[in-house]
Amino acid sequence: MNLLDITRWENKVALVEGWVAGNGESLTVREAATGHTLAQLGTVSVEQVAQAASDAREAQRRWAALAPSERGAVMRRAGDLFAQYADEIAPWAVRETGGTWAKAQVEIRSAVIECHEAAGLPTHPQGDVLATNKKRWSFSKRVPAGVVTVISPFNFPLTLGIRSVAPALALGNAVLLKPDPRTSVTGGVVIQRIFEEAGLPPGVLQLLPGGADIGVAVVNAPQVRIISFTGSTAAGQKIGQAAAAQMKRAHLELGGNxxxxxxxxxxxxxxxxxxxxxxxxxxxxxxxxxxxxxxxxxxxxxxxxxxxxxxxxxxxxxxxxxxxxxxxxxxxxxxxxxxxxxxxxxxxxxxxxxxxxxxxxxxxxxxxxxxxxxxxxxxxxxxxxxxxxxxxxxxxxxxxxxxxxxxxxxxxxxxxxxxxxxxxxxxxxxxxxxxNEQTVGDETMAPFGGIGSSGNGARFGGPEANFEAFTETQWVTVQGSIERYVIPAGESTESR
Known part of the structure; x- marks a missing residue:
């Protein structure tokens, strides 16, 4: 099989129906070193984003209902497929991002590790038994947030896309993936195709290429609960403001000096x-x-x-x-x-x-x-x-x-x-x-994130950060029988 067969995805986007024509303008995929055209990719319209978000919400419910072992198996297969198709993925990473062959291999290895690490999340402990002052059981429970928007940058598009896509999917969410227009193959098509071949159900991951207007749409879609953004400080501040106005959570990994x-x-x-x-x-x-x-x-x-x-x-x-x-x-x-x-x-x-x-x-x-x-x-x-x-x-x-x-x-x-x-x-x-190391370095199992103009804290890496990033905490109490409730009487008029 040719994973990245261009006839499958050229001039198309990936929605719940599969690879279909986008209603936006065609996006030219260029080689960084020469500016030569490598392919044409479709882009979505704002209306298609709205439909994709709605479809994602329905697909997410079915995906989250699967046995944890089934979701974990998809993640493991995805990791294996990244390794299997490394030789096909690498030339796209080199030509589209302008990176060296060594850098391309680093991205692919990180994708393998991210997926394999994520495969353990569905069977990781999902909550705690809490103390309570009443005669009952009290639990805290981690549940999927719902629909997650992932917006990835041009520099390490595969690494910085998959580090949110993989754990978000593993924990039972659906994902709307909006890659940088300059690297929409490495940061978008590659990820979409891998998960298709890994057996991810339709609609759970959708690829929505486009420009700034599509970025706004994938942030503002009502079904979206969480936005995971990696990019410039200026863009991240706008996303953070929009998310706060809608009571959504935004995980922002921004610039650095x-x-x-x-x-x-x-x-x-x-x-x-x-x-x-x-x-x-x-x-x-x-x-x-x-x-x-x-x-x-x-x-x-x-x-x-x-x-x-x-x-x-x-x-x-x-x-x-x-x-x-x-x-x-x-x-x-x-x-x-x-x-x-x-x-x-x-x-x-x-x-x-x-x-x-x-x-x-x-x-x-x-x-x-x-x-x-x-x-x-x-x-x-x-x-x-x-x-x-x-x-x-x-x-x-x-x-x-x-x-x-x-x-x-x-x-x-x-x-x-x-x-x-x-x-x-x-x-x-x-x-x-x-x-005694230089400044560039992260690991899948370690919490990562910046402060100040660099972001709003560690939202990537390790089970603790991933659960914090992509799930909600639900409190559940259980009694053996219905508690007896008596509405207290008010004060009598004579007592006033």
């Missing part, structure tokens, strides 16, 4: 390698990417030299057509212009370029900057490109102050003495702290 702190005495070669990995992996297009390098003043020159050497040696190009490429294309022209604008703005205000600072076709050369001020946008804002701004500090207190000065609070890395790092970690405002 993550700091890597090189503590005094750290091994500079190892630290610079970690910093390069954190800033340049997937062209810096990662919410956890290292956007700020803080190095003690006694070592900053050595760090800059080593980081610059690494940046200049990285191979830049088209990973699909060239071998050994480590830095691929940026997702599109708009993103390229945004990266270059931040860099050139810093240079105009006195920043020094040690490496890069220029684009190369649809790629941006790995860039190292110094002589910065903390107020510069290239330091204070999320770059989402392969840029490593470096700033020195003189004391640990100053380093902590610089880290916490950002409104973002997703991931922080501390490199050096573990005892010092542990003490510093207690003072850091961040959802994630990695000691």
């Amino acid at each position: 993550n700091a890597l702190v090189v503590l005094p005495g750290a091994d500079i070669k190892q630290a610079a390698a970690a910093g390069a990995y954190g800033s340049f992996l997937h062209q810096g297009q990662i919410c956890q990417a290292t956007g700020r390098h803080l190095v003690h003043e006694s070592q900053v020159q050595d760090y800059l030299e080593e980081l610059t050497r690494i940046a200049k040696e990285l191979r830049v190009g088209d990973p699909y057509r060239e071998t050994g490429i480590q830095i691929g294309p940026v997702i599109d022209e708009g993103q390229l212009r945004g990266i270059d604008s931040l860099v050139q703005g810093a240079v105009a205000n006195g920043a020094q370029v040690h490496a890069g600072g220029v684009r190369a076709g649809n790629c941006y050369q790995p860039t190292v900057l110094s002589n910065l001020e903390s107020e510069m946008p290239v330091w204070a804002e999320e770059i989402f490109g392969p840029v490593a701004p470096v700033l020195s500090y003189s004391t640990i207190d100053e380093a902590v102050e610089l880290v916490n000065a950002s409104n973002f609070g997703l991931s922080v890395a501390l490199l050096g003495d573990v005892g010092v790092a542990m003490e510093v970690s207690e003072r850091i405002h961040s959802g994630v702290v990695h000691i």
Whole structure:
């Protein structure tokens, strides 16, 4: 079987009826490195979203009623299928996202793990026996929320889609999946096709590609109870506001401007390698990417030299057509212009370029900057490109102050003495702290999420976070017979 046979899904969307024509405009699927057209995908209309949400609610009731072992079996088959069709999925991930082959394999492996981990959720304990002051049994019970909207981004579309889709489905919900228009195959078609082949009933997962108007529709559909969104802070704030107005829950994993702190005495070669990995992996297009390098003043020159050497040696190009490429294309022209604008703005205000600072076709050369001020946008804002701004500090207190000065609070890395790092970690405002690792890192079984402008807390990873994210808590009490109730009499008029 050809999992991604284009004749099955081209110019179509996936609704309860299967792959059908969308009523929206055709969406061109482009190759990031060249801009060439890879396929055409259908998009839905607002009216189709409304019908999909209604169909999802009906399908969800039947799906949730299945035995937990049956839902778990579907999830296990999905994980196996991701592994089985890895060679077919990978070229789409490379060409559509601009990532390397290694990055594509990381996405596929994460999909396998997410599905296999999710397979255990249906048979996980679903509640607790509670204490009660009455002669009865009292329970708390986890029940499916209903219909979940998942909106995924362009950078790691498979990973950041499946981490919500898999647990939401496993826990008995239906899902409306709205991928980024730039990566709707890797982040949409692939997931839909895998679950179709895994035996997921029709309507439980529906693929709704489209633009901003469809994003609004999948948030506002009355049947939708939960929105799981990964993307920009600006978009996430709008979704959070819309959800709050409708008393819906929104799980928001947003942008980051993550700091890597090189503590005094750290091994500079190892630290610079970690910093390069954190800033340049997937062209810096990662919410956890290292956007700020803080190095003690006694070592900053050595760090800059080593980081610059690494940046200049990285191979830049088209990973699909060239071998050994480590830095691929940026997702599109708009993103390229945004990266270059931040860099050139810093240079105009006195920043020094040690490496890069220029684009190369649809790629941006790995860039190292110094002589910065903390107020510069290239330091204070999320770059989402392969840029490593470096700033020195003189004391640990100053380093902590610089880290916490950002409104973002997703991931922080501390490199050096573990005892010092542990003490510093207690003072850091961040959802994630990695000691002697760089800033990019998560695991399926660990809670993950940011604070401040980076999101509203850990809503991904591990059974506890998944149950919190995708179920409701119901209180149930049981007595052996109907309790006797007597309506108390009111006061007599004589007693007043």
